[in-house]
Every structure is written in C-alpha cells, then in structure tokens.
Amino acid sequence: MCETDDASDGSYRRQDPDKHRRAGAARGDAEHAEHAEFSALLEDSIEDLYDNAPCGYLSTLLDGRIAKVNTTLLDWLGYTRAELVGRRRFSDLLTVGGKLYHETHFAPLLAMQNKVSGIALELKASDGSRLPVLVTSVVKTGTDGEPLLIRTTLFDARDRRAYEQELLRARREAEEAHRVAEAERARLHQVLAILQNSLLPPALPQVPGVEAAAYYHTASADELGGDFYDLFALGDGRWGFFLGDVCGKGPEAAAVTSLIRYTLRAASLHADDPAQALGTLNAAMLAGYPGDDPRYCTTIAGTLTSHEGALHVTLASGGHPPALLLRADGSAHCLPTPGGMLVGIMPRPNFTRTTAVLYPGDTLLLYTDGLTEARTADGPRYSEDALHAFAGDLAPAGAQQTITALTGLLQGFGDGLDDDTALLALGVPATATPRGTAP
Missing domain, CATH: 3.30.450.20 (PAS domain)
Incomplete structure (x- = not known):
C-alpha cells in the first residue's frame, strides 16, 4: 500500500492498486461490448x-x-x-x-x-x-x-385471410340462426293466429232483419289476446250476443276466454235475461279460478228480438264500457249500464240491465277498451269522448259501414294501438220495414 496526495481536499489517502485495475477492466469490457454491437449493425447491410x-x-x-x-x-x-x-x-x-x-x-x-x-x-x-x-x-x-x-x-395476409374467413363463417352462422329464428317465429305466429281464431266465431251468422259486422285487431303477433265476441241463436226468433275483454294476455288469458265463451253461450240459452247469464258466468269463473290466482273480465251481453220491423235489445254489463247507439237521424249516444261490476271478482255482483229499440237505419256498437286507450299521434289517449264524437260524425251508418270506419281509425293509430281491440256492430238496415208498419 502507498499514500498519495489527494489534490481535491489537500489530505492524504491510502489507495488500492487492485481497484484501479478492476475499474480499468470494466471500462475495457464496456468499450468492447459497444464495439461488438456497432460491428453487428455494420454486418446488417442494406x-x-x-x-x-x-x-x-x-x-x-x-x-x-x-x-x-x-x-x-x-x-x-x-x-x-x-x-x-x-x-x-x-x-x-x-x-x-x-x-x-x-x-x-x-x-x-x-x-x-x-x-x-x-x-x-x-x-x-x-x-x-x-x-x-x-x-x-x-x-x-x-x-x-x-x-x-x-x-x-x-x-x-394469411392471418388476415383466416380472420376474414372466421368472420365470414360467423356471419353465415348468424344468418342461419336468424333464418331459423325467423322460421320459428313465423310458425309461432301461425299457431297463435290459429288459436286466436279458435276463440272467435269463424263468421257471424245471418240474422233475419239484422245487419251484423265485427272486427278483431291483434296488437301483437307474438301474444294471444283476451278480447272476444260472439253472436248466436237462442231459439224462438231470439238471438244472443256478447263482447268482452279478459284481464291479461297469453295462454292463461286464452284459457279464460275459452271458458267465458262457452259458459256465456250455454248460460244464455237457459237464462231469462243477460244479467242472469252474467251471474252464471261469474260463478263459473270463481269456481274455476279460486284462491290467490283470480281471473276476471269485463263483458257486455245482450239479446235481440225482431218485432214489427224493429229490433228490441236487452243489455247487461259487467264493468264494460257502454254501448253506442247510432241513430238514423244522425244522432249518437251511449246506453249506460251504471253499477255493473267486473265478472269473476265478487261472489254476488250487481249486473245492471238496459233496453233499447233499434229502428231501420239504427246501429248498436260494442267495443273493447283497446280502442279508447290507444295513443294518438299527439300522445294522449283517444278516450271515450273522442269515440262518441267520432260516432256522432259517422251517424247515420249501417253496421258494416261503422266497422269499416273504425277499422280505418284503428289502423291510423299505428304503434299507438298497443292492446287488442274487438268491435261488434248490430243494426237494422235502412231499407227494412218502417216503424209502425206491419212486416
């Protein structure tokens, strides 16, 4: 070991010769590595x-x-x-x-x-x-x-081609799945349409001296609706009819609709008046759907009897919107049945009756609330007042003319019509025997 003068601070320090050698070797190695890298770059010629x-x-x-x-x-x-x-x-x-x-x-x-x-x-x-x-x-x-x-x-571009082919394969699979889904949906719509039609009369019967017309609008092809109507013979020149709306949609509502149609038909054959038939229907619904899963509906039922060129109508309502009467003189008004209760809710409901006489040129209109709850282009609901005004402008009109006009009205709502709607019109043709004249 030796001592040397450190010029930086004027003191003497003891220095290690091996340390100097190691430092020099390290610098040499670094320079050699840098030279080797540079040589490698030179070897990578253009x-x-x-x-x-x-x-x-x-x-x-x-x-x-x-x-x-x-x-x-x-x-x-x-x-x-x-x-x-x-x-x-x-x-x-x-x-x-x-x-x-x-x-x-x-x-x-x-x-x-x-x-x-x-x-x-x-x-x-x-x-x-x-x-x-x-x-x-x-x-x-x-x-x-x-x-x-x-x-x-x-x-x-092999990787890109493989990616494109995978995309093409996925697209073809998606298109095939879409095609299958569309075919399944079409089959479902066909089945639902058949089931829906089975809940309605295939055609209205020919009633002597009466013009009858009906229309059913399905709001969704993917769901069964719960609206219904019917017109049928009771014997002895009397005819029964009804129209109504079951709460809910789908298979459950369809099952209730089927029960209502056949029960009301059978009850009307034996009942003295429509109110009694509604009472029988109410008892059947309470028995069929007891407990925590009740089912109910609104309905209006009636009977028709022709007499001396006029049509005598008896109506009973179970919580249903009132019927509209379009007169031959151009007036229109509703036939109120106050106090009518929903069918299938209470054990002893109160079903009220009303009567009317239709003369040549008069038409009776029954409808479900899909019509009066449709949204107009401006946003608000169509409402019963708007329907009454429409009927007032339409009167006088025969049954088919009334249904045709309302069909156009329904189609004009477009997407605003989000519930099924049933229409039934019964009228006396204007060419029938004038009132007070023997047939």
Whole structure:
C-alpha cells in the first residue's frame, strides 16, 4: 500500500492498486461490448436487410419480368432465384383470378398513378398452394422522369385471410340462426293466429232483419289476446250476443276466454235475461279460478228480438264500457249500464240491465277498451269522448259501414294501438220495414 496526495481536499489517502485495475477492466469490457454491437449493425447491410426482410420484395422491368427478388418471397413460394429472375413475370406468380385482376385493374392503375397500395391478391406457390398477400407497387423513375422499373412489396395476409374467413363463417352462422329464428317465429305466429281464431266465431251468422259486422285487431303477433265476441241463436226468433275483454294476455288469458265463451253461450240459452247469464258466468269463473290466482273480465251481453220491423235489445254489463247507439237521424249516444261490476271478482255482483229499440237505419256498437286507450299521434289517449264524437260524425251508418270506419281509425293509430281491440256492430238496415208498419 502507498499514500498519495489527494489534490481535491489537500489530505492524504491510502489507495488500492487492485481497484484501479478492476475499474480499468470494466471500462475495457464496456468499450468492447459497444464495439461488438456497432460491428453487428455494420454486418446488417442494406442488401441483407432487403433479402431477409419480414415481407416479400421484388423488382420487375416495365414488361413485368422479374429482375430481383428477396429470399423471404422465395421461401414463401418455394422457388429458387434462378427459376424466377429473368424467366418469370410477376403476373405468372398469381392465381388465375389474381392474374385477371392484375391485367384489368392493377396494371392500368399503376400505369396511371405510378403507385398502387394495399391490393389483396393471391400468389401461387411452386407446390400449387395459394398464398394471400397485400401488394403495393411503385414505379421508379429516372432523372428524366421516365419509368425505369417497378418495385413491389408483398405482405403475408394469411392471418388476415383466416380472420376474414372466421368472420365470414360467423356471419353465415348468424344468418342461419336468424333464418331459423325467423322460421320459428313465423310458425309461432301461425299457431297463435290459429288459436286466436279458435276463440272467435269463424263468421257471424245471418240474422233475419239484422245487419251484423265485427272486427278483431291483434296488437301483437307474438301474444294471444283476451278480447272476444260472439253472436248466436237462442231459439224462438231470439238471438244472443256478447263482447268482452279478459284481464291479461297469453295462454292463461286464452284459457279464460275459452271458458267465458262457452259458459256465456250455454248460460244464455237457459237464462231469462243477460244479467242472469252474467251471474252464471261469474260463478263459473270463481269456481274455476279460486284462491290467490283470480281471473276476471269485463263483458257486455245482450239479446235481440225482431218485432214489427224493429229490433228490441236487452243489455247487461259487467264493468264494460257502454254501448253506442247510432241513430238514423244522425244522432249518437251511449246506453249506460251504471253499477255493473267486473265478472269473476265478487261472489254476488250487481249486473245492471238496459233496453233499447233499434229502428231501420239504427246501429248498436260494442267495443273493447283497446280502442279508447290507444295513443294518438299527439300522445294522449283517444278516450271515450273522442269515440262518441267520432260516432256522432259517422251517424247515420249501417253496421258494416261503422266497422269499416273504425277499422280505418284503428289502423291510423299505428304503434299507438298497443292492446287488442274487438268491435261488434248490430243494426237494422235502412231499407227494412218502417216503424209502425206491419212486416
């Protein structure tokens, strides 16, 4: 060990010769590593970079003959340099479809623009396999501006092609699933339409001296509605009819509708008046749907009897909107049945009756609340007042004319009509025997 003068602070320090040697060796190693890295960069010549680039390169003469090609492209296609340079044109490396596209689109665009970028083509390898590539070609010009050769860069698009094929496969599967779903939906609509029609009379019967018309609007093809109507013979020249609306939709509502139709038909045959028939229906619904799952409906039922050219009507209502009477003199008013209770709620409900006489030119209209609860184009509900005003403008009108006008009204609501609607009109033709005249 030796002592040396440290000029920085004027003191004496003891220095270690081995430390100096280690520091010098470390500096030497770092310099050697840096020199080695620099040498490696020098070894990566431009020619080597061209030949072993991760993409394919080739240069062609203006007639398309290959003048230069890198090793990457040769490896992709399985050719030797001697097999391509000076002996093949770029278009010779393309598939039939690619060659046609090259001749009709690629080459003309390149001649006009001196550059074409990102064109998808397919190369044909020596073993006959196909290689999808993205091609960019640039025309190199001389100092005089004249074209000398064409430089082309090709990027391997196999991963992209696989991705596109996967997307295409997924799209086809989605389209097939959509087609199957649409077919299933169409079959469902057909089944629902058949079931819905089974809950309605296939056609209204011909009643002597009476014009009858009906219409049923289905708000959704995907659900069974709960509206219903019917017109049927009671015997001895009397006819029964009813119209109503079951609470809810779907199969459960359809089952209740079926129960109501057949119960009301049977009850009307034996009842003295419509109110008694509604009482029988109420008892049947309470018995069929007891406990925590009650079912109920609103309905209006009646009977028709022809007498001396007039039609005598008796009505009873179970919580249903009142019927409208359109008179031959152009007036229109409702036939109120106050106090009528919902059917299927209480053990001893109160069903009220009313009567009316229809003369030639008069029409009685029954409807469900899908009509009066439809939303208009301005947003608010259509309302019963609006319907009464519509009927007042329409009167006098026969049964079919009334139903036709209301059908147009319903269609005008568009998406605002979100509930099923049933309409039933009964009238005396204007050509019938005048009142007070013997038939």
